[in-house]
Amino acid sequence: MSKTVMVIDDEKDLVSVMKSFFEMSDYHVVTAYNGTEALQKLSCNPDVVLLDINMPDIDGLTICKTIREHITCPILFLTARIETADKIKGFSAGADDYIVKPFDLDELVARVAAHLRRENRRQEQSTLRFFSDMVIDYSKRAVSICGEKVALSKKEFDIVELLSVNAGQVFDRERIYELVWGLEGDGNSDTIMEHIRKIRSKFTASSSHNYIETVWGVGYKWIG
Numbered sequence: 001m002s003k004t005v006m007v008i009d010d011e012k013d014l015v016s017v018m019k020s021f022f023e024m025s026d027y028h029v030v031t032a033y034n035g036t037e038a039l040q041k042l043s044c045n046p047d048v049v050l051l052d053i054n055m056p057d058i059d060g061l062t063i064c065k066t067i068r069e070h071i072t073c074p075i076l077f078l079t080a081r082i083e084t085a086d087k088i089k090g091f092s093a094g095a096d097d098y099i100v101k102p103f104d105l106d107e108l109v110a111r112v113a114a115h116l117r118r119e120n121r122r123q124e125q126s127t128l129r130f131f132s133d134m135v136i137d138y139s140k141r142a143v144s145i146c147g148e149k150v151a152l153s154k155k156e157f158d159i160v161e162l163l164s165v166n167a168g169q170v171f172d173r174e175r176i177y178e179l180v181w182g183l184e185g186d187g188n189s190d191t192i193m194e195h196i197r198k199i200r201s202k203f204t205a206s207s208s209h210n211y212i213e214t215v216w217g218v219g220y221k222w223i224g
Contacts, residue, residue, distance in 0.1 A: 006046035068094030074115040145206035163222035172219035
């Protein structure tokens with residue numbers, strides 16, 4: 001799927017050139033010639049924003065701060081000249097990089113691609129967690145130990161996800177049942193004991209590490 005680049009600059013000829021160049025590199029491009037138009041088009045959910053600092057209606061720093069309140073994608077400032085103090089202001093406003101005009105279009109596309117790769121790595125890492133010899137992929141709802149997949153049922157994974165995301169926090173059986181099955185579940189908290197037993201059995205088949213600890217008289221916690 002093509003990545004969306006939002007170009008915000010009042011120099012229409014430059015915007016046209018950038019739009020054509022990015023489209024040749026298989027990007028989808030959304031353009032805006034002032035801050036007001038840019039904010040109106042934010043619903044396009046851009047993957048990266050190229051933003052001119054000197055805009056006619058709303059200055060680039062203000063636009064950057066406003067965009068950053070809604071989306072987390074990389075924001076690259078386009079500027080004719082830049083001093084260190086101005087860079088600090090830009091980074092404080094939420095910018096990720098600066099491109100100094102005039103710039104080489106091949107370098108610009110390469111910079112954008114580098115930021116998108118970094119963003120993809122960040123997103124991928126946020127869905128993975130590593131515990132001793134275990135890896136949990138939350139986006140794929142998969143658990144592996146020493147490279148071997150552990151087959152968990154939906155509810156078993158839901159329990160593992162709840163405990164592992166909140167590692168160290170103790171959950172009593174009633175709370176786990178409420179969060180995993182919901183208030184409308186037709187079972188009871190004793191169900192949790194059986195599911196924890198099955199999860200532990202599957203884990204110990206591949207590892208000697210104890211991932212789920214029983215806190216006697218209280219509940220369970222993930223110890224990683």
